[in-house]
Amino acid sequence: MLLFAPIDILNNLLLKVFSQETITFFIWPLIQIGLIVTLVALWVAYATYLERKISAFMQARLGPMRVGPWGLLQPIADGLKLLTKEDFIPENADRWIFFFAPYIAVASAFIVFSVIPFGPDWAVIADVNIGLLLVLAVSSVGVLALILAGWSSNSKYALLGGLRSSAQMVSYEVAMGLSLIGALMFARTLSLSGIVAAQGSDSIWYLVYQPAGFLIFLISGIAENNRAPFDLPEAESELVAGFHTEYSGMRWSLFFMAEYAAMVVVAAVATTVYLGGWYFPFVYRLETSGHHNLFVIISVLVFLVKASIILYIYFWLRWTLPRFRYDQLMDIGWKWLIPSALINIVLSGFAIFLVQALNGWRGITTIESLNRGLNLTATGKGIMIVIGVLGLFATAALLARINWRSRDFNLRVQRRNIRLVNVPQGKPAVQPQPGS
Amino acid sequence: MVLNMGPQHPSTHGVLRVVLKLDGETVMDLDCDIGYLHRGMEKIAENRMYTQIAPYWDRLDYIAAVSNGLVWVETVEQMMGLAVPPRAHYLRTILTELNRIASHLLWLATHALDIGAVTVLLWALREREEILKIFERQFGARLTCHAWRVGGMPNDAYDDFNKDVRQFINNFPKRLDEYETVLSENRIWLSRTVGIGMISAEDAIAIGLSGPALRGSGVAWDVRKSRPYAAYADMDFDIPLGENGDTYDRYLVRLEEMRQSRRIIDQALEKLPDGPVNAKLPKVVKPPAGDYYHSIEGPKGEIGCYLVSDGTAQPWRVRVRPPSFINLQALRQMCVGHLVADVVAIIGTLDIVLGEIDR
């Protein structure tokens, strides 16, 4: 299409100067990185704007309205304001670590975007075949940034807040990693593009096979990002503002951006692994009919829409639910999510074994192909969905059995124990007048 | 470790300083440091005339100023033996109950905010805004209203008073149900409030608690029932009582009190008599020499006034019985053994306002 002729023209222009190899492996990735970093930075900035607007609408108010039409320039105004603030470093703080902690946080959040498939073909920077492992590993580096920030602030409260945040993040990372294994058993590859292709060729979202896995992943993702209802370490009504107490101005805004970028990472990984990524069956027809670049662009849009739905869930949960206390939070991570993730793995493995065993038995075909992931026939899918749903109940029953002594578990019986009484009236202080 | 929740803190509901002795995260001991808002109101009152003291009473419990003003004027009226016209009594009842709803709405807003449900803050403040509009149209001010005068009210109900109040109480139960939907059965809310800050009925009576803090522990004491004032003798309403004396019960008690307040306003609007709204006063208001104590059921508890008069135009001594000050004494007993994050919830459930504590 004419719209995308510039790509070919640019390619031809560059060929005059560089060799084709340099262009393919160096120049184009640089352009892709530039585009994706810009896209993510804008997305993160406008995620803050959207959070303010969505929270405002939920609270029957308007949100930012003054800066630009409908407040659309608010993130830019905030950025400018933060840039002009005083660069304040506490007295005996460890200068170099204080400087570097925000950069580590932002870097670890942004590096992950290099493997996330925003779309097919050229919309992913590096399709590494251990993509998912890279995502988990690099996002764990963010915890280091938290600890360094808390330590270098030379403040008792920032240190404690930072340690609590990082303990929370580490606990939930275990559950996050374990919950992804269930979906991996179906995709049979760690490469994120491969996972999307597996869902595409099976024409199903792994959300359907793995409802428990999706739930566990989402909850641990929210806890990983220190977002409500798991945000006690950094809540305003707590005693400290967490690890970023002593940061102000642009350094603080880097932490803020890192937090939102991490949210976007979790949303993107959840879309890729559980919601089918950029794949959408009607869009695929564009590819087969030859409009390749248009197909890629629309797939990117599909991906953005799906990830935005998960981001909306983030905002929705934050502004509705109260927050957990720290011990309840750790309780949930270790005693509820990790066992359910493990049970999920066992059940998924059992389900796949069952499906493979049933294949060819008495004329039932459950497996269609094993080329790109585990593709199942309708029978196979039916069996998998039934086991997925039964697995939810089984997980709940097993967890109830394990946690029978948990105090909060026993309290969740809803009851109203207020009684209304009408006590007899006493003597009034002043006798009422006649005729009143 | 000693931790200081300093006077400037988003959750101490005013300038309250709490010094916590912690063992890890568990509170071992607690000490409150108050006085940051002391303005010398009782001393100022010794040098003002009786009608001039009324505006100072609004600044005590500034969230629910209408009921504070009521204590003062009723004390002076009863000491002087003034007969207030019945229309004034009924209007006082209606507006004081609206004031109770406004105070409980603000309590709910800040309590939910402390525990994390921020949306309830904004919704409750929206309802409170409606009440404050009614106050503005009736009294001329939203918050510190200077609502009552000795002998009645300065102005009769404004033209649209009935319509506005009716509209408010028609919308209100639906809003209360909305807050209950988000909070009352929410497992996170239950985990944060059930079993937190428990106080038994005997301890509550021993400390001298009053108001919802006392009724949450199951003690049936409400000054509106035991010594009715204004038009409460003619009103038919119930008192909600809790069972366990924990934060959740106090939360349910206050929600139910809002419903009962709505019932009282409904009845009082029906029965509102006609007539004048203020009594004839002597030129200078001078209660006879002697002392007198009168208390009413404010939203935070029993607020009382002990007035010693020496027969002149200025009182000899005005002593406020501040419910929040006495309720705050229970904080130590409620908090010991809990975690630090619960201290914030417990301060919220006691519903203290520093204007009253420090005067």
Add this chain to the structure above:
Amino acid sequence: MPLVKTPKPTFAQKLKRFFMIDLIKGLGLTLKYNLGALIDKDPVAGKGIYTEQYPKVRPDVAPRFHGAPRLNMDPETHDTLCIACNLCAIACPEDCIDVIPMDVEIIVAGKPRRKKVLDEFIFDTSRCMFCALCQEACPTSCLELTQDFELATYSRAGFVWNREMLEQGRETVKYTS
């Protein structure tokens, strides 16, 4: 922590707890508010937006509002209605009113008499608590508290208003979009 006694849950309650009905109800309500903010027009009884965009929109202030003080003048003769009786200064709990009278010569029934009229009227709005006792005390309805609530100034001295400021009133800045 002492335990609170709870009854054993029934099967229906267990099912509700499993499906997280309590959380979903709360989430459903916020979703309704979110959609309502976009389509509902009624903020008081419905789920519409309740914000008043001050200062673009002037708020409607009640007629009885205790705002900035003003000395009213007779509409025909443009003389002040104040008779310098000092009742407002006596009524004020905060001593923020200062009424300075002066004597003028007038002729009554052919004989020269001295009449007390108002010379200067000092009102310290920084000490005022807007209790309206002065407004009630004034016998000629001269001193009135208006609906003006925007009283900020750039200096302490700007809070002390003299007679001219009280009679003319103050200009409020009107912000347009």
